[in-house]
Amino acid sequence: MTEYGRGRGPEPWHPEDPLYGDQGWTGHQTQQGQAPYGDPHQGYPQEQQYQQQYPEQQQYAQQPQYEQQQYPQQEYQQQGQYPQYPQQQAYAPQAPQAPQQPMYDSQGWDTGQGQYAVPAPADPYAGADPYAQQAVAGYPGEAPDLYATPEAYPPPQPPGRRHVEPAPQEDEESDSALSADGGRDGDGDGDEPSGGGRRGGRSKGGKGGKAKERSGAACLVATLVIVAVLGGGGYYGYTYLKDRFATAEDYAGEGTGETVDVEIPKGSTLAQMGNILKKQGIVASVEAFTTAAGVNPKGKTIQAGVYTLRKKMSGAAAVAFMTDPAKLNVITVPEGKRNVEVYKAIDARLGKPAGTTEDIAKREAKNLGLPAWAGNNPKLIDPLEGFLYPARYDVGKDSTPESLLKQMVKNATDKYAELGIEGKARELGLENPLQVVTVASLVNAEGKNHEDFRKMSEVVYNRLKKTNDVTNQKLEFDSTFNYIKGTSDLNFSMKEARSLDNPYNTHFVRGLPPGPIGNPGAEALTATLNPDHGGWMFFVSVDGITTTFTQTYEEHQTLVAEFLERQKQKNGG
CATH class of the missing domain: 3.30.1490.480 (Endolytic murein transglycosylase)
Structure with a gap:
């Protein structure tokens, strides 16, 4: 056998030996301040006696283990009764040095602990253990008995008697809490010592009571959680099934009076x-x-x-x-709709007496948000004409004629600013932005569909030219005569139309009327700013649906004759 501390004879190694055990046993690690196995400082009584008899050998005994260099094992047989022991091997890092002198016990025999060495220069760090980082005893006689003191660990056990001890359980309360609670580290008077390294003054029954209380609380919490989960799941399950399969809740009838x-x-x-x-x-x-x-x-x-x-x-x-x-509780302003019709719609929706909104519009025109370039011509029939922008307006319980008119004027002003009509008026040969809106209202009134708007605007600009010697700069739009009359007739007396002296009657006056004759929509406005440039001068709707455009007066007269014939047949003449 090669286990350290065991010989080949029948007599076992003394059990009080601190190095009792096998060489390969690594379950008990070297403690700080304790030299590893095989260290010459871990001497036995015979070694201490030998070192006292031979002081010159002490300087070699103080060499740390990692500086030893192994050499082939030298065995010395003692006289007759002691068996031969193998030399202990060192596993620390090796440093080259001179061989050491062998160590002898009290009978002069080699113990197997030492190795051959020759004196070496004194090492100032020879007394320090590089692994434990603590000073090694200066003299072998001063080495403490590491297993005899009360604070020491118990001696290592052989492999056959090893067992794993359970880790001690720490108290759940801190030391400060225990000390602050009336001296719970002891019994209060300090006479009864603590035994076995355990804290005194705490009975096992009290600790068990605490555990039972915690266990009961944990069970209660777990029960509540389970009940909550089951209850919540049942509720949501019921809700889901009800929503999924039950008949939807509903009222009956047309509702209450509210x-x-x-x-x-x-x-x-x-x-x-x-x-x-x-x-x-x-x-x-x-x-x-x-x-x-x-x-x-x-x-x-x-x-x-x-x-x-x-x-x-x-x-x-x-x-x-x-x-x-x-x-639907809204007011819709169609494209080209005149103001008088919008006023009536507001009165009807708000339940106001007829004429209420129109009176407010004429009286409060300057306070409804008109731009600075609008509403200044005294010949205007209605300063708000052309500024009640075509759209749908929601009507609520707080709506008033003033609030609705302001919203419409704002929408129109915002749209005109978006299109930039102020800057484009001069480019189109017009005097001011109000004339742009006026042309757009004429285009919207005379056109039968949105495809005709660009051609219709071309007709307006060509007739306004000073070189127009066919109509002498008269527009001759029937829509302007109907605006004065408040009608929308196609058949009216042309003699009356040409004799009616009114600034809005384009059959009588040259140029544009003082203001718009309706509220143009976005497409009519866009067409006014971008005419067709086809050279159109005349137009007529023969069937009342399709508008035909011509460049010469002769073509126009042919179409007019066709139109009159259709009208005669329609009226049974």
Whole structure:
């Protein structure tokens, strides 16, 4: 056998030897301040006696283990009764040095601990253990017994008797907390010492009580969590099944007498509409509204805007109401519509007496937001004409004639600024931006469709030219005569039209009327700023639908004759 500390004889090594164990046993590591196995400083009594008898050998015994250099094992047989022991090998890093002198015990025999060496120069760091980083005892006689003191670890056990000890459990409370609680480190008087390295003053029963309390609390928390999860899951499961399979909640009938103005934004889906109605108390549920809209053939044609609806209406009643355009609480200004018609629509929608809005418009014209270049001509019939921009306007419970007129004027002013009509007026041979709007109103009134607008604007500009000797700079638009009369007749007395002295009558005066004769839309405005340049001078609508444009008066006379013949046959003449 090659285990350190065991011989080949029948007598075992003394169990009190601190190095008792096998050489390959690494379960017990070297403690700080303790030299590793094989260190000559870990001497035995016979070595200490020998070192006292031979002091000249001490300087070699102080060499640290890592400076030893191994040489082939030298065995010395003691006289008759001691077996031969193998030399202990060192596993620390080797440093070259002179061989050491062998060590002898009290009987003069080699112990196997030392190795041959020759004296070497004194090493100032020979007393320091490079691994433990603590000073090594200066003399062998001063080396402490590492296993005999009360603070020492128990001696290492042989491999056959090893067992893993459970790690000690730390107290859950800190030392400071224990000390602050009435001296819980002890029994309060300090007379009873702590035994076995454990803290005194804490009974096992008390600790068990704490554990039981924590265990009970944990069980209670776990139970509450389980109940909450099951309850929440059951609730959401019930809600899901109800929403999935149950009939949607709905009201019955046309609703109560209480009305609410509800605004539906542009681009709203049916579900979004239903959500708005539900929040306002109109319908009982979103599903009731969307289901009714899906059944109604017009359900997907509901327009954005303001609706005056009753509370607690059935989903079907709400859908039927909102699919009727007449029920939409809005005011729509069509392209080319005259102001007098817009005023009537506002009065009707707001429930005002007839003429209320028109009176406000004439009285408050300067306070409704007109631009500086508008409304200054005293010959204007209506300063707001051309400034009630064509669009759809929502009407709510707070709407007034003034608020609606201001919104319309603002939209028109913003659009004119966007198109830059102030800067383009001179380019078109016009005197001011108001004339641009006036031309656009004529184009919108005379054109039958949007495709004709650019040609119609070309006709206006050509007739306004000073070189026009055919009409002598007269526009001769029937729409201007109808504007004065407040009519829209195609058949009227041309003799009357040419004799009526009115600044708006283009059959009587040259040039443009003082102001617009309607509210032009975006396409008419764009066409006015970009005429066709086709040289058109005349136009006529033979069938009342299609407008035909000509460049010469002869072509125009032919078309006029055709038109008169059609009118004669239509009237039974």
